[in-house]
Amino acid sequence: MPRTDYRPDFRLDGFEPVNDTVEEAFWDHIDSESDSMTTLAAHHSTDGRASFYVIHNGAVTWGIPGEPQLIALRLERDIAAKSYSFEHARLPLPAMAQSWLIKRGCPAEAIALPPGMGTQPADTATVALQQRLAADGDRFALLHSYTDDTSPKPETTVLLRALDERVEKPFRVLLEQADLDTYTHTLREGVFETYEAALGWMEDRSSPLPPAAPSTRTISPAAPPIAPPQVRGRAR
Template identity: 60%
Template sequence: MESESHEIGVLASHHSPDGRTSFFVLHDRTATWGIPGEPQLIALHLARDAEARTFTADFVRLPLVSMAQSWLIKRGCPTDVIGLPEGTGTRPADEATVALQRRLMGDGDNFAVLFSYTEDDGPKPEITVLLRALDDRAPYPYRVLLQEVDTGTWTHTLREGGFETFEAADAWLEDRDTPLPLPAPPPLRATGARTPAAPAHPPASATGLRPGRSR
């Protein structure tokens, strides 16, 4: 993390009673001036060794709060203590958004992030994410997440669409000329706690991917 400390905002945090571990959901305010579309959230896990007076830090950049929470939960953070405090960020606009966020917190490690784009420079801020299921047997293995912010009400909606191939998901992200496929695909079955695999590399055609025009 190269940003100055005062440019990193704490959205949520939890510290273990013994002081050995800390979990943070952070917002990097400088990301908006960096690489276009780069994730602005950081999930940070600190582990301290009091006897040796040392610590280790593990972190990852992720596009959505629920994905950052999922990453921390898989590293031992209790689920019910890493939520955003009231008044932090935008509010979910509906129950569908709340339900999807909860599911992502629980099964986020079942997916690899192929691509994400955070658009905050415009009248309709949004975040798009392309995921691939790590289980080859999963239905609709490619998932697109779309979070849209209403700056008038300061709320957001989060929706999910499922695609059978990368090419179909890629085409939707490029054109955005139809709604996300509905209803949303069923959630993957729980696979138990495990260390998430490293994000898979997308095919070469995805390296320059940008979201389609807002409509």
Template identity: 50%
Template structure:
């Protein structure tokens, strides 16, 4: 995940996203819908990953405007564009998501080849260890076993953290019905770690996130099953229970 003010220490210029829609004469309603949901902040979107395959384009975008929005808002945007050059029109789908691997998963499950949507290594802090890399691979490649129900993104340089609560789509086969995924960024070392753990109830999962965000949480409990790789946490296919309203 990028810092909202410094995309990466080694990067001198920030790449710009190009949706390549200038030659398409779509209907006004569709253009307005795309503008309102995506293109209105085009100059503030940083392409962390993108892949183009004929009429299809897939993007993982960092939204630099999110830091000034509602506290906790996801700062990543997954976008799938489909162009019809014969009809000179296009369609699109998009989803705000809290973690890059979840955005990759969303795109992969809409037809993007898994090996074609790797993140730009010059943008954002790299993984700190193999555990992070392994969990990110599972999130990206098999992200339909769990549904996202809650997330909170904090971009405070003193404590850059993302917490996500997920619910198992198949609770009978999952080692835990609810999971928490936590990304923490070390701004001094400029690396990030990703960890997960299981909980029996959504209340327990949400309470751990609340405690983490308020500085009361201990270490994330050990994952219940070391074989959870076959049923990894992932991206929403259906809504999970929503957390109670809290002010932070």
């Protein structure tokens, strides 16, 4: 049987970059490594003007250790002029990539990762947190992340800061841990009053994550998971 090709289809046949700057940027950030990319989820508007992608870039695992391996990409096409522009973000977790796309016009249900794309959520707490991040991710700024895919139990740590200055404990640490024996993962979060305290926990890890207050957002049990897990990169 032929091997399934999961590389992204940008649907740009017959289209040219809107200017030289876009052409150079698209090559530098996207197209130059497209052979190492896997499309985790994609949505295309019915009029063909916009496309949204969650992409895993396998080339990152050969570069600087710990760098985010996911790309959120939005393509915008001018159908009449046959030109395109784009915007993108490199992010450490699928839910964060989905949140970025949702805030730029992608329907939330359309960018959910299909079954089989990486490990599966191990529990309802993981599903609930992924859904909340996808819905509310724009309330936080990404400060640091580290993706470790070199061990049998890969993990990603993320440090966020709430944009609302009234939040009592504005710093949040997310910890995703995968079990490749069961092909599942968990995602947990902790809250901290200061940047130094959050960094201290990330460096020490001898105590449990300080629990966040229960979310006031209601998540329907029937709602489909917004953010199944990421596909892991190859070991260095």
